[in-house]
Amino acid sequence: MHEVRKKIILIGSVGVGKTSLIRRFVHQEFTDEYHSTIGVRVDKKTITLDDTKVHLMIWDLAGEILQNKAYQAYLKGSSGIIGIFDVTRPASYQLINESLQNVKGSQELLSIMVGNKIDLLDETTDIHGYDCEYFTSAKTGENVEEMFNLIAQKLVKKDEKFKRI
Amino acid sequence: MRGITPIDELKSLLLQDYRQQTERDFEKLRVKVLASIEKLEKEIYEPERLAVHISKSKSQLLDILAPEIGKLIKNYLALEIEKIQKRISDTTDKFSYNNVKSRFKALFGLESKERIDLLGFPEIIDILMIDKDSGLLLGKFSTEEKIDTDIVAGMFNAIKSFADTAFENEGNELDLIHYNDYKIKLHVFGSIYYATIFTGRYSPEFQDILNTDINNFTDKISKELINQQNKEQITSKMSQLMNKEFTHTCTRLERRLF
Ligand SMILES: Nc1nc2c(ncn2[C@@H]2O[C@H](COP(=O)(O)OP(=O)(O)O)[C@@H](O)[C@H]2O)c(=O)[nH]1
Ligand SMILES: [Mg+2]
Numbered sequence: 575m576h577e578v579r580k581k582i583i584l585i586g587s588v589g590v591g592k593t594s595l596i597r598r599f600v601h602q603e604f605t606d607e608y609h610s611t612i613g614v615r616v617d618k619k620t621i622t623l624d625d626t627k628v629h630l631m632i633w634d635l636a637g638e639i640l641q642n643k644a645y646q647a648y649l650k651g652s653s654g655i656i657g658i659f660d661v662t663r664p665a666s667y668q669l670i671n672e673s674l675q676n677v678k679g680s681q682e683l684l685s686i687m688v689g690n691k692i693d694l695l696d697e698t699t700d701i702h703g704y705d706c707e708y709f710t711s712a713k714t715g716e717n718v719e720e721m722f723n724l725i726a727q728k729l730v731k732k733d734e735k736f737k738r739i
Numbered sequence: 740m741r742g743i744t745p746i747d748e749l750k751s752l753l754l755q756d757y758r759q760q761t762e763r764d765f766e767k768l769r770v771k772v773l774a775s776i777e778k779l780e781k782e783i784y785e786p787e788r789l790a791v792h793i794s795k796s797k798s799q800l801l802d803i804l805a806p807e808i809g810k811l812i813k814n815y816l817a818l819e820i821e822k823i824q825k826r827i828s829d830t831t832d833k834f835s836y837n838n839v840k841s842r843f844k845a846l847f848g849l850e851s852k853e854r855i856d857l858l859g860f861p862e863i864i865d866i867l868m869i870d871k872d873s874g875l876l877l878g879k880f881s882t883e884e885k886i887d888t889d890i891v892a893g894m895f896n897a898i899k900s901f902a903d904t905a906f907e908n909e910g911n912e913l914d915l916i917h918y919n920d921y922k923i924k925l926h927v928f929g930s931i932y933y934a935t936i937f938t939g940r941y942s943p944e945f946q947d948i949l950n951t952d953i954n955n956f957t958d959k960i961s962k963e964l965i966n967q968q969n970k971e972q973i974t975s976k977m978s979q980l981m982n983k984e985f986t987h988t989c990t991r992l993e994r995r996l997f
Contacts, residue, residue, distance in 0.1 A: 577974065579889065581873045612901040616874070616893030631875060631893050647900035651873025 577627040580729050581651055584634050585673060586658035587666040591690040594712035595658065596634050599722050614648050621726040628726040649677060653729050654684040656721075659704075661689040667704055684728055688721055861939035861992065864921065866953075866985050867892050868977060871930050877964075878977025880985040895923065895934050915941065926953050931964065945992065952988045956981070 584592045593615075600619045617632045633648060649655075657674040659666040667689070674685055687706035693713050695701065701709065707724070710717040867888055868878040874896025879888045898916060916923040922941060926933040926949075933953055939945075960980060964973075 579875045579974065581875055581893075612897055614897045614901075616890055616897060618887060618889050618893075629889055631873075631889060633893070633897070644901045644904040647904060648897060650900075651870060651875065 575622075575625050575627060577629065578730070578733065579629045579631060580653045580726070581631045581633065582654040582656060582725060582729075583649060583652045583677075584632065584656050584658060585677065586670050587660070587663075588636075590658045590660040590663070590666050590670075591712045592634050592658050593636075595688075595690060595710065595718060595721075596632055598712045598715055598718045600632065613644060619722060621723060623727060623730055626730050628730060630722065630726055632722075652683065653732075654686075654725055656725065657685060657687045658690050659687070659706075660691050661701060661704065661709065662691055662694050664703075684725070684732060686721075686725065692716060861937050861942060861945040863935060863937045863985070863989055863992070865891075865934075865936045866981060867895070867934045867936070868981065869896060869932055869934060871896075871927070871932055877931060877973050878981045879974075880978070880981040882989070891936075892934070895925075899925065924949065926950070928957050948988060948992050952984065952991075956984045959984075 584596065586592050596617050600617045613636045615634045615636075617634065619630045619632065621628045621630060633652070635645060635648060655674065655677060657670040659670045661667075670687070674687070677683075678685055686708070687704075689701065689704050689706050689709045690712060692701075692709040693711040693716070708717050708721045710721055712718065863880075864882055865886070865888060866880040867876060869875070869892045870877055874893040876889050876892040881888065895916070914925045914927075916925070921936050921938060924935045924937070924941060926935070935949060935953075937945075960977070963977075963980075
């Protein structure tokens with residue numbers, strides 16, 4: 575069994591459910607004290623995949639991305655980005671789609687798009703217009719584990735590919 | 740009048756000369772002091788009477804706090820005083836915690852935090868080696884396993900990034916963070932840095948020992964770091980090396996100071 579540590583970043587407009595999604599997924603040890611001041615909080619979730627322990631270090635960025643100078647520093651050294659939007663707010667989808675491209679820039683980053691608050695839509699609502707990997711609900715827990723697991727898997731796979739080259 | 744009171748016993752124990760003593764003597768002493776304090780507490784269970792007693796022996800107790808007394812005793816006393824304080828405030832409705840606190844303040848002429856600072860010999864809790872970009876933990880030396888060092892490393896990195904950005908124009912990087920009763924000293928080396936979490940004062944002796952040891956260690960492992968392609972996997976090996984090295988630092992620190 576070997577261990578890896580990976581930094582992933584959650585971005586998305588205020589209120590789309592970034593913090594709630596992390597709460598669903600990890601046991602939180604730290605208070606919100608710093609979150610509002612420095613605009614980020616770090617959490618951890620360890621996922622075991624076959625013979626690899628992946629420690630996901632999840633950075634929850636508060637507020638609007640790219641406006642705060644420190645945010646550029648927060649993005650450094652990350653292996654993956656999760657762009658989150660609120661399925662009931664199409665504007666949050668547009669915004670995050672653009673931000674994600676900007677944030678990624680030329681970096682070799684894994685990124686996925688996630689539509690959250692799926693519990694608020696009834697079955698008849700058409701969500702095919704959204705191009706994203708997962709629809710989640712931080713409220714019911716739907717797809718939350720799966721989404722983070724997928725990220726861990728993809729990151730480990732990426733490493734293996736890198737090793738073979 | 741009684742013969743030897745518990746507080747006399749305690750004083751006589753504490754006012755001995757400890758400088759010649761070995762660690763085992765200290766342990767024996769610690770047990771005796773503990774017993775003595777317990778006796779004292781049992782006997783003087785009323786807060787007011789306890790306060791009077793301590794007040795009467797104020798000057799002797801301040802002697803006890805004089806610098807030549809061993810660290811163990813000092814920390815121990817601080818802890819015990821804190822405990823007594825707490826017990827008093829927990830068990831009495833009449834006396835609010837603040838009341839008791841101000842009483843102690845009057846007795847010792849110091850606020851509790853100042854008192855701890857006065858007693859405050861530096862003590863290393865953790866030394867974390869952190870990747871400067873990602874905030875990922877590269878290795879750690881831990882004296883207690885209370886905190887999740889991965890999260891702490893990440894949070895430091897965020898705080899540091901934030902502060903460095905904010906002070907950008909002043910041209911100085913953040914290097915000492917205060918967090919509750921802890922202080923965190925940062926040593927930056929290119930793409931990595933160390934965060935030393937400690938309690939007590941960042942005294943010149945402490946600075947000296949810490950700087951030397953961290954520099955030496957970095958010299959030793961720099962090849963290792965360069966050769967390691969994937970920094971994300973370095974942690975356990977590096978932690979072993981750090982454990983070996985910084986256990987010495989703690990020992991030297993204690994020897995130098997006492
Ligand atoms: N119904 C529903 N509400 C959610 C969901 N996720 C978050 N919320 C609510 O949306 C609000 C904003 O969530 P928060 O996690 O603070 O968003 P953040 O600003 O992106 O961190 C809160 O009131 C949450 O309770 C979800 O999946 N379903
Ligand atoms: Mg939030």
